[in-house]
Amino acid sequence: MPEAVEKVTLQLTVNGKLHSLSVEPRVLLVELLREILDLTGTHVGCDTTYCGACTVLMNGAAVKSCTMFAVQAEGAEVLTVEGLEKDGELHPIQKAFGDSYGLQCGYCTPGLMISTLQLLSKNRKPNEKEMRKAIAGNTCRCTGYQNIFKAIQLAAKNMNGA
Amino acid sequence: MLSQLGDEAKVLAGGQSLIPLMKLRFANPSHLVDLNFISGTSYIKEENNALRFGALTRHAEIEASPIAAKIPILHDCAAGIADVQVRNRGTIGGSLAEADPSGDWATVLITLPTEVRCLGRTGERSLPLSDFIKDAYTTTLAHDELVREVVLKVPPKGGGGAYLAFKRSAPVYPTASAAVQLTMEGDICKDAAIALGCVGLTAIRPKEAEAALRGQRITDKTKSAAMEAARIAADPQTDMRGSADYKRTLAAALVKRAIDIAIRRAAGQQVEVSHIYA
Numbered sequence: 001m002p003e004a005v006e007k008v009t010l011q012l013t014v015n016g017k018l019h020s021l022s023v024e025p026r027v028l029l030v031e032l033l034r035e036i037l038d039l040t041g042t043h044v045g046c047d048t049t050y051c052g053a054c055t056v057l058m059n060g061a062a063v064k065s066c067t068m069f070a071v072q073a074e075g076a077e078v079l080t081v082e083g084l085e086k087d088g089e090l091h092p093i094q095k096a097f098g099d100s101y102g103l104q105c106g107y108c109t110p111g112l113m114i115s116t117l118q119l120l121s122k123n124r125k126p127n128e129k130e131m132r133k134a135i136a137g138n139t140c141r142c143t144g145y146q147n148i149f150k151a152i153q154l155a156a157k158n159m160n161g162a
Numbered sequence: 163m164l165s166q167l168g169d170e171a172k173v174l175a176g177g178q179s180l181i182p183l184m185k186l187r188f189a190n191p192s193h194l195v196d197l198n199f200i201s202g203t204s205y206i207k208e209e210n211n212a213l214r215f216g217a218l219t220r221h222a223e224i225e226a227s228p229i230a231a232k233i234p235i236l237h238d239c240a241a242g243i244a245d246v247q248v249r250n251r252g253t254i255g256g257s258l259a260e261a262d263p264s265g266d267w268a269t270v271l272i273t274l275p276t277e278v279r280c281l282g283r284t285g286e287r288s289l290p291l292s293d294f295i296k297d298a299y300t301t302t303l304a305h306d307e308l309v310r311e312v313v314l315k316v317p318p319k320g321g322g323g324a325y326l327a328f329k330r331s332a333p334v335y336p337t338a339s340a341a342v343q344l345t346m347e348g349d350i351c352k353d354a355a356i357a358l359g360c361v362g363l364t365a366i367r368p369k370e371a372e373a374a375l376r377g378q379r380i381t382d383k384t385k386s387a388a389m390e391a392a393r394i395a396a397d398p399q400t401d402m403r404g405s406a407d408y409k410r411t412l413a414a415a416l417v418k419r420a421i422d423i424a425i426r427r428a429a430g431q432q433v434e435v436s437h438i439y440a
Contacts, residue, residue, distance in 0.1 A: 067247075067248075137248065137332055139331075
């Protein structure tokens with residue numbers, strides 16, 4: 001049995017809301033999000049830094065939340081899939097994934113949408129190569145990548161039009 | 163602090179290798195000291211014909227850096243490591259200090275004159291990268307010593323290099339990789355540095371392959387000689403990524419491709435390369 005570990009205080013902003021918590025230092029960021037904050041949209045696919053289902057934005061950069069300790073997000077702004085919609089309206093990326101059938105089982109989708117957000121926040125007109133590179137760290141085990149590319153293109157188009 | 167915590171303590175940089183290793187219980191440090199909150203450890207500077215990288219400079223920062231882009235082999239490496247998410251966290255200092263035989267940075271950086279500046283309790287020391295990495299997962303760092311900075315000389319005029327890695331998919335380590343840095347004078351190769359990654363306990367410098375190019379006009383014949391020498395110098399193990407023979411052949415083929423790109427870059431051409439996926 002591991003000995004009881006002293007908890008560490010932690011302040012971070014998740015989807016615009018400031019949280020002050022006390023967590024064991026071994027808790028992973030994804031565990032904090034899912035099990036403590038009940039934000040279960042962020043998934044754990046492989047738990048080995050491979051699949052990207054756990055991708056969230058931390059201070060604007062896509063990271064694998066299974067490969068960071070929660071305490072490392074001290075002072076950070078974290079965005080999860082739950083933070084994409086605004087005032088009950090789906091984000092253009094969410095709409096595009098739906099409209100393009102850019103998902104099958106949906107397990108990888110939250111991570112893919114966050115990776116898409118990082119891509120489109122820097123590059124509003126990605127070509128195919130740039131899209132491939134941007135989502136290379138997100139595994140869709142249903143192998144439905146073609147519609148995911150369509151979704152990214154549609155999201156880019158809609159975000160440019162907005 | 164590290165000397166107080168004892169030698170079971172570890173430092174945490176980007177964590178993209180250490181955290182997965184801890185989850186698999188391959189690493190079980192008594193304490194983790196997170197370096198990420200120390201300011202001034204992430205930078206890219208150009209001074210006196212040298213580039214200086216703070217130890218905690220992320221791969222993504224190097225990928226986006228116009229300074230690093232002046233040495234194309236650095237961009238090849240930074241832009242190809244794993245995937246976007248890992249590049250946003252992983253660091254150049256962490257990669258060298260971990261000394262994974264499949265890591266990308268060590269393979270690239272030993273083809274350039276690279277010094278590793280280390281900081282310990284008794285002060286600083288600087289040593290060539292080739293002396294810093296001793297063996298697989300083994301460096302000369304003392305347990306209470308840190309990598310502070312990575313310093314490399316800008317290649318001379320006529321310099322051109324390329325780094326190619328062959329991978330099964332983005333997030334995994336390459337099956338084999340090759341870094342080639344040439345100094346050309348017209349069509350004569352004045353100097354050549356070659357390194358093979360993932361095919362030995364550390365990155366391998368195939369000296370015979372370098373000698374096959376040095377002082378020569380690079381023709382199909384010299385390239386074949388370099389390939390053959392690289393094939394012999396590689397010392398891979400058969401594993402789930404491929405058989406030893408396959409990896410030897412692959413490493414040699416990557417050397418040839420990298421030579422071709424290095425020559426074009428030395429001539430001032432813009433050649434974009436990316437890691438090759440199976």
